[in-house]
Amino acid sequence: MEFSQALEIANHAVNEKLARTLTEVEIALLFGAWNNLTYQQIAARSGYSINYLQRDIGPKFWQFLSYTLGRKVNKTSLRGILSQFTLPISNLQPQNQRSVDWGEAINVSHFCGRIEEIEKLTHWILAERCRLIALVGMSGIGKSALAAKVSQLIQTEFEFVIWRSLRNAPPLETLLAELVPFLSQQQDIQAKPERLLYWLQKHRCLVIFDNQDTLLQPVQHAGNYQPDFRNYGELFRLLGEASHQSCILLTSREKSAEVALLEDWNGGVRSLSLKGSWEASMALIDAKGLVGSEAEKRHLCELYRCNPLILKMVATSIQSLFDGEIAVFLQTETPIFNGMRHLLDQQFQRLSPLEQTIMYWLAINREWTTIAQLQADIVPAVSRTNLLESLESLTWRSLIEKRSGEYTQQPMIMEYVTDCLVHQLATELLMVKTSFFNQDALLKTTVLEYLHEKFWH
Numbered sequence: 540m541e542f543s544q545a546l547e548i549a550n551h552a553v554n555e556k557l558a559r560t561l562t563e564v565e566i567a568l569l570f571g572a573w574n575n576l577t578y579q580q581i582a583a584r585s586g587y588s589i590n591y592l593q594r595d596i597g598p599k600f601w602q603f604l605s606y607t608l609g610r611k612v613n614k615t616s617l618r619g620i621l622s623q624f625t626l627p628i629s630n631l632q633p634q635n636q637r638s639v640d641w642g643e644a645i646n647v648s649h650f651c652g653r654i655e656e657i658e659k660l661t662h663w664i665l666a667e668r669c670r671l672i673a674l675v676g677m678s679g680i681g682k683s684a685l686a687a688k689v690s691q692l693i694q695t696e697f698e699f700v701i702w703r704s705l706r707n708a709p710p711l712e713t714l715l716a717e718l719v720p721f722l723s724q725q726q727d728i729q730a731k732p733e734r735l736l737y738w739l740q741k742h743r744c745l746v747i748f749d750n751q752d753t754l755l756q757p758v759q760h761a762g763n764y765q766p767d768f769r770n771y772g773e774l775f776r777l778l779g780e781a782s783h784q785s786c787i788l789l790t791s792r793e794k795s796a797e798v799a800l801l802e803d804w805n806g807g808v809r810s811l812s813l814k815g816s817w818e819a820s821m822a823l824i825d826a827k828g829l830v831g832s833e834a835e836k837r838h839l840c841e842l843y844r845c846n847p848l849i850l851k852m853v854a855t856s857i858q859s860l861f862d863g864e865i866a867v868f869l870q871t872e873t874p875i876f877n878g879m880r881h882l883l884d885q886q887f888q889r890l891s892p893l894e895q896t897i898m899y900w901l902a903i904n905r906e907w908t909t910i911a912q913l914q915a916d917i918v919p920a921v922s923r924t925n926l927l928e929s930l931e932s933l934t935w936r937s938l939i940e941k942r943s944g945e946y947t948q949q950p951m952i953m954e955y956v957t958d959c960l961v962h963q964l965a966t967e968l969l970m971v972k973t974s975f976f977n978q979d980a981l982l983k984t985t986v987l988e989y990l991h992e993k994f995w996h
């Protein structure tokens with residue numbers, strides 16, 4: 540048996556049990572074991588440290604492979620055991636007569652974790668036959684990755700699979716001019732919503748629209764479309780309401796109005812709010828070769844709410860600035876880095892003035908805050924209705940957390956908003972104006988000590 544076949548068998552087993560494929564470091568270990576290399580040789584070949592391979596990821600990998608193969612495997616026994624397996628050919632070959640266009644779908648060969656979410660989405664799409672599903676969550680949390688993974692896993696259930704990114708905000712006609720001919724196999728070139736619906740009724744199709752949030756209006760209440768893209772809202776509403784045999788999978792940082800309106804736990808329109816992923820975060824930390832105890836790794840993941848993108852950026856910085864030592868980084872207590880700031884800047888700029896004010900006050904208060912408390916904080920006064928609307932909007936944007944009538948921010952976001960606040964405070968003091976900062980209100984808060992510290996250092 541060739542190594543490529545062994546790899547395929549291992550990948551298949553892992554995919555069956557855990558809905559993912561082997562990571563780079565796991566493949567390096569597999570290759571080493573297959574070719575009877577020492578850990579030292581594997582380290583030299585792959586660039587990972589010998590310590591990491593032999594003491595950390597190695598033992599975990601053998602254990603995990605034993606679980607997926609249903610046989611006890613270690614570095615020495617791997618070749619013998621894998622050679623006894625044969626390829627499940629039927630599972631590996633693509634079905635005939637399927638048309639697939641992955642567009643700009645992201646590569647998910649290193650995808651980890653998210654077993655529950657995969658199961659839930661698969662159930663919604665295949666068993667419950669949902670027509671419209673939105674994956675909603677903050678930037679970098681893994682929406683596109685999950686959409687790509689699920690689509691890849693269930694693609695054989697569909698006659699057509701097409702992925703389109705809306706990041707460049709194409710006019711709806713341009714998008715329809717691609718979708719209708721593709722789904723009709725060039726029989727139909729009418730770029731109209733009703734033609735798209737027709738083909739979605741005729742065939743079982745999986746259509747993924749990534750980055751729906753690009754079409755939504757910044758500043759206003761979350762979920763409304765920009766004037767040029769209102770026709771998208773009508774299209775999604777049509778695809779959510781009308782009966783057809785296909786599934787539209789959306790990813791968005793904000794839940795759009797028609798999804799909020801149509802979603803129903805018994806119906807064909809659903810949304811899944813995505814939180815961070817432990818497995819993905821821990822795997823990313825390991826892949827970056829960061830050094831630390833299990834507790835330190837967990838602490839790092841928790842600090843960034845297991846946001847894979849942010850952890851990737853942070854891990855890179857820890858690697859270059861602190862020699863990969865998590866503990867040294869944690870001691871510095873400066874969790875905001877440049878790349879992350881850019882990511883959060885983008886989200887923050889989309890907020891309405893009232894939403895920004897609420898974000899500031901949640902950062903100032905630092906603890907769970909009630910609506911009444913917020914109302915007392917904000918000057919000039921705002922109506923309760925406006926406040927509730929903006930709080931809902933911020934929840935849709937995944938920027939705040941809610942717990943029975945109280946609100947707060949994730950630590951990382953709080954840190955970012957505090958930095959913005961300090962910056963704004965400095966600017967306003969320089970310009971001798973106090974638009975946002977009513978001094979009395981600010982003095983009333985518990986944050987002064989913290990802000991002073993940030994401001995004067």
Ligand SMILES: Nc1ncnc2c1ncn2[C@@H]1O[C@H](COP(=O)(O)OP(=O)(O)OP(=O)(O)O)[C@@H](O)[C@H]1O
Nearest residue numbers: 649650651677678679680681682683684819847848
């Ligand atoms: N489960 C996972 N396993 C491994 N890597 C992941 C996982 N989820 C996300 N990532 C990685 O984290 C990064 C961010 O993920 P992704 O692009 O899916 O985020 P997103 O929620 O779509 O963000 P945005 O709103 O900016 O589009 C990517 O580099 C992706 O590969």
Ligand SMILES: [Mg+2]
Nearest residue numbers: 682683750790
């Ligand atoms: Mg994305």
